[in-house]
Amino acid sequence: MTAVMPHLPALQVVVPLIGAILAGFLRRGTTGFALALAVSWLMPFIAGALLWQVLAGGPISYHLGGWEPPYGIEYRVDVLNAFVLMLVASVGAVIMPFARRSIAFEIDERGQAWFYCMYLLCLTGLLGIAITGDAFNAFVFLEISSLATYVLIATGRDRRALLAAYQYLIMGTIGATFYVIGVGLVYLVTGTLNMQDMAARLGAAFATHPHSVIAALAFLTVGVSLKLALFPLHVWLPNAYAYAPSFATTFLAATATKVAVYLLIRLYFGVFGPALNIQKLPVGELIIGLSIAAMFAASFIAIFQVNLKRMLAYSSVAQIGYITLGIGIANQAGLTGSIVHLANHAMMKAALFMALGAVFYRIGSVRLHDLAGIGQKMPLTMAAFVVAGFGIIGTPGTVGFISKWYLAVGALNAGGWPLVLVIMASSLLALVYVGRVVEVAWFRDVSPACKDASDPPLSMLIPLMVLTVATVWFGIDTQWTAGFAGKAAAMLLGGLK
Amino acid sequence: MQALKIFAEHYNYVITIFLMVAGLYVVVARGNMVKKLIGLSVFQTSVYLLYITPGKIVGGTPPILDPAFTVYSNPLPHVLILTAIVVGVATLALGLALVVRINEAYGTIEEDEIFAKDDEQ
Numbered sequence: 376m377t378a379v380m381p382h383l384p385a386l387q388v389v390v391p392l393i394g395a396i397l398a399g400f401l402r403r404g405t406t407g408f409a410l411a412l413a414v415s416w417l418m419p420f421i422a423g424a425l426l427w428q429v430l431a432g433g434p435i436s437y438h439l440g441g442w443e444p445p446y447g448i449e450y451r452v453d454v455l456n457a458f459v460l461m462l463v464a465s466v467g468a469v470i471m472p473f474a475r476r477s478i479a480f481e482i483d484e485r486g487q488a489w490f491y492c493m494y495l496l497c498l499t500g501l502l503g504i505a506i507t508g509d510a511f512n513a514f515v516f517l518e519i520s521s522l523a524t525y526v527l528i529a530t531g532r533d534r535r536a537l538l539a540a541y542q543y544l545i546m547g548t549i550g551a552t553f554y555v556i557g558v559g560l561v562y563l564v565t566g567t568l569n570m571q572d573m574a575a576r577l578g579a580a581f582a583t584h585p586h587s588v589i590a591a592l593a594f595l596t597v598g599v600s601l602k603l604a605l606f607p608l609h610v611w612l613p614n615a616y617a618y619a620p621s622f623a624t625t626f627l628a629a630t631a632t633k634v635a636v637y638l639l640i641r642l643y644f645g646v647f648g649p650a651l652n653i654q655k656l657p658v659g660e661l662i663i664g665l666s667i668a669a670m671f672a673a674s675f676i677a678i679f680q681v682n683l684k685r686m687l688a689y690s691s692v693a694q695i696g697y698i699t700l701g702i703g704i705a706n707q708a709g710l711t712g713s714i715v716h717l718a719n720h721a722m723m724k725a726a727l728f729m730a731l732g733a734v735f736y737r738i739g740s741v742r743l744h745d746l747a748g749i750g751q752k753m754p755l756t757m758a759a760f761v762v763a764g765f766g767i768i769g770t771p772g773t774v775g776f777i778s779k780w781y782l783a784v785g786a787l788n789a790g791g792w793p794l795v796l797v798i799m800a801s802s803l804l805a806l807v808y809v810g811r812v813v814e815v816a817w818f819r820d821v822s823p824a825c826k827d828a829s830d831p832p833l834s835m836l837i838p839l840m841v842l843t844v845a846t847v848w849f850g851i852d853t854q855w856t857a858g859f860a861g862k863a864a865a866m867l868l869g870g871l872k
Numbered sequence: 873m874q875a876l877k878i879f880a881e882h883y884n885y886v887i888t889i890f891l892m893v894a895g896l897y898v899v900v901a902r903g904n905m906v907k908k909l910i911g912l913s914v915f916q917t918s919v920y921l922l923y924i925t926p927g928k929i930v931g932g933t934p935p936i937l938d939p940a941f942t943v944y945s946n947p948l949p950h951v952l953i954l955t956a957i958v959v960g961v962a963t964l965a966l967g968l969a970l971v972v973r974i975n976e977a978y979g980t981i982e983e984d985e986i987f988a989k990d991d992e993q
Contacts, residue, residue: 511952518959522966529970534977535990541970545899545908548963552916555956556892559922568952 380424384437384450387421387460388503388516390414395495404487408475411491415471415498418464426457426859436508444508445569451508455714455863459505459637462718466629467498470725473838474622476831477732481620482530490530494626497523501634510558510646511568513638514551517602521547524631527623528615536618543611550601550608557594560587561646574646589656595642596658603635605662605699606669609692616688621732624684628691629725633717636698640713643702644867662703667797669696674804678811683741686808687727690767693801694720700794701782707864709785712778714860719766719774719849726763726842730756733831733839738824743812748821752828755836757816759843764809766846769802773850777857884925891918903983905974909967916960923949923956 379386394414401407428435429452437450452460474494482490500520507513525547529540558568564580564587565573581588597608604612612632616624643658673692680686698720701713731741733756738745750757766773779798786794830836849856879886891914898911927949935944971981978986 511955515955515959518963522962525966525970529973534974537970537974537977538986538990541905541967541974544963544967544970545912548912548916548967549896549899551959552919555919556922559919562923563926 380428382437383421383425383428384435384452384506385439387418387425387464387506388450388499390417390421391495391499391502395492395499398488398492398495401488401492402485404479404482404484404491405475407488407491408478411474411495412471414495415464415467418498418502419461419468422457422460422464425452426461428452429454429457445567445572448512449508449569449571450506451571452506453863454859454866455640456505456637458714458859458863459634459717460502462721463498463501463505463630463634466721466725467626469841470622470625470629470729470838472834473625473729473732476835477622477736478620480736481532481622486530490527490620490623493523493526493530494623496520497527497626497631501630504634504638508570509568510561510570510573511555514555514558517551517554517638520631520634521551521602524627527627528619530623531618531620533618535614539611539614539618543615546601546608546611550598553594553598553601555598557591557598560591560594564588564591570641570646574648577647592647592656592658596639599635599639599642603632603639603699604692604695606665606673606692606696609669609673609695612692613685613688616691616728617682617685621684621728621735624688625725625728625732628687628728629721632691632695633721636695636702636713636717639699640702640710640867644705644710648867659703659705662699663794666696666700666703667794667801669693670700670797670801671804674801674808677808678804680808681743683731683743683746683812684728686812687724687731690805690808691720691724693805694724694767696801697778697782697798700798701785704782704785704789704791704794705868706785706788707861707868708781708788710864710867711857711861712781712785714863715781715853715857716778718856718860719778719846722774722842722845722849723763723766726759726839726846727767729835729839729842730760730763733835734825734828736831736835737828740824743815745822745824746812746816747819747825748816749825749828750817751821752825753830755830756839759839760816761813762843763846764813766850768805768809771850772847774846774856775850777850777853781857781860884921888918888921888925891915891921905971905981905983906968909964909971912967913960913964916956916963920953920956923953 391414394410398407398410434451434453439448478487478490497520500516503516504513525540525544529537561573562568564584565576567573567576601608616628670693673689677686677689698713698716701709735741766775769775769779783795783798895911895915895918899908902908927946929943929945932943932945933941935947975981978989980986
C-alpha cells in the first residue's frame with residue numbers, strides 16, 4: 376500500500392485510461408460491462424483516499440514523470456477538486472449497474488463493448504480535467520472527454536442522435552479551440568502553463584499587456600461556457616441529451632457539465648482571481664445576467680416539451696444557471712451554493728434520467744402522453760421520479776433546497792434581494808414542469824402504451840433508489856456536501872485577498 | 873506609416889487572425905456539413921500559428937546547451953501544438969465519420985434539407 380499511496384493522483388487517471396484501451400479489444404458487451412464496472416467501482420476508493428489525504432495534510436502536488444513544476448505537468452489536488460473527483464467517481468460507480476440492461480436494450484450487440492470503451496475514455500477525460508494543475512493538459516483531457524462524448528451520443532438509436540452528435544462536435548470543438556486560444560494568450564504574456572505559476576505571474580503581465588490578459592479571460596470564459604452549456608451557448612445540449620442512450624444521458628448530465636463548471640471556477644478564482652481583482656471587470660454581472668436568463672428561459676421552454684428527456688435537458692440548462700449564479704455572486708455563501716449544487720444537481724438529475732431510462736426500458740417511449748397512469752404500473756420508479764423532481768423544485772428536505780438556501784443567503788449578503796425573488800420565481804417554473812409529469816403519471820387512466828409495464832429489474836432499480844435516498848439524505852445531513860463546499864469556497868476566496 | 877510598421881512587426885498575428893475569423897465564418901455560414909468541418913479545421917489551424925510563431929526567436933538556435941550560443945528558440949510551443957494537431961486530426965476524422973453516417977441515414981448532408989426531413993415526421 377505504501378508504494379501505491381504516493382501515486383494515487385496518477386492512478387486516478389491512468390486506471391480508466393488503461394481500462395478504455397482494454398475495452399477496445401473486447402468484442403462482447405458483457406465482458407465490456409464487467410471491465411467498466413470494475414474500473415468504475417475502483418474510482419471512488421482512489422478519489423476517497425485523495426480527499427482524505429487532502430483533509431489531513433493539505434493540497435497534494437504530484438509531479439508527473441518526476442519533472443518539477445512549472446516545467447513539468449503537475450497534478451494538484453486541493454479540497455475543491457478532491458470534491459469534484461469524488462463526485463464524478465461516485466456517480467460513475469453508483470449508476471454503472473444500471474448500464475448493463477439499459478445498454479443491452481438500446482445498443483446492438485456489436486456496439487456494446489465500444490460503448491463501454493468510450494464511457495471509460497470519457498471518465499478518464501473528466502477525472503483528468505478535475506485533477507490537473509496544468510492549463511494545456513486540461514485542454515487535452517477536455518478533448519479526450521469531448522471526443523468520447525460525441526461517440527456516446529451518436530450511438531443513440533434515433534437517426535437524430537447522429538445530427539445531435541455532429542452539432543455538438545462543431546460547437547464543442549469551437550469551445551475547446553476558444554479555450555486553447557485563451558491559454559495561448561496567457562502563455563504568451565506569462566510564459567507558463569502551470570495554473571499556480573500563471574496566477575503568480577498574471578499580475579505583472581496585466582500591468583504590461585492588459586489587453587492580452589482581458590482577451591484571454593474573454594476567450595476562456597466563452598470556451599468553457601460552451602462546454603458547460605451556459606445560456607445562450609446551450610443549443611447543443613437538449614438534442615444531445617434527448618437522443619443519446621439513456622445511460623449516456625444519465626452519466627453526461629451528472630458529470631460532464633459539472634466538470635466544465637469546475638474548470639470555470641478554477642480559472643476565475645484560482646488563476647485570474649489572485650492576479651487581478653476580477654470584480655473590476657464586469658464578468659460577475661455578465662454571468663449573473665446570463666444565469667438569470669437561463670433559469671427563466673430554459674425552465675419556460677421545458678414546460679412545453681413532449682419528449683421528457685428533452686424536458687429534463689432544458690431543466691439541466693436552467694439548473695446550470697443556478698450554479699453559475701453563485702459564481703457571479705462570488706461571496707462565501709454564493710460560491711458554497713454553486714459548489715454544493717454541482718453535487719446536488721448531479722444526484723437529482725442522474726436519478727431523474729435513470730427513472731426515464733427505466734421507463735424507456737419497459738415501454739420504449741419517453742413521450743408524455745405514453746406515460747399516462749404509469750405510476751400505477753411502475754410505482755417505485757415513478758416515486759423516485761417524484762422525490763428527485765421535488766429536489767429540482769427545491770422543496771425543503773431535499774438537496775435542491777440546500778443549494779437554493781446558500782444561493783439566496785449569498786445573494787442577500789451581496790445586497791441583491793431581487794435575486795432572491797428571482798430564485799423563488801424560477802423554482803415555480805420548475806414546479807410547473809415537474810408537476811405536469813407527476814399529474815400525468817399518477818392521476819390519469821393507464822395508457823395503452825404502458826398497460827403491461829412493471830418496475831424494472833433490481834440492477835436498474837437499486838442505483839435509482841440509492842440516488843433518490845441520497846437526494847433526501849444530503850438534504851438533511853449536509854456535513855459532507857455543504858461542509859466540503861464551504862471549505863472549498865473559503866479556500867478559493869482566500870486566494871482573492 | 874505607423875500602421876505599416878505594426879503590420880510588418882506582427883504580420884504573423886495578422887495571418888493568424890485572418891485564418892481564425894475565416895474558419896469561424898465558414899462554420900457559421902455554410903450549410904454543407906463537410907464544408908463546415910473544413911472551416912473548423914482552418915479555425916483550429918490558426919491556433920497552431922498563434923502558438924508556434926512567437927516561439928521562433930530571430931537569431932535563436934535550437935535549444936541545445938552550448939557555450940557558443942546564448943539565444944535559444946522556445947521548443948515548448950512545438951510540442952504543445954503537436955498534441956493539438958493530433959486532437960485536430962481526431963476531431964476531423966470523427967466529424968467526417970459522423971457525416972458519412974448522416975448521409976446514410978438521411979441521404980443528404982445539407983443542413984436545411986436534413987431539418988426539413990426531420991420536421992416532416
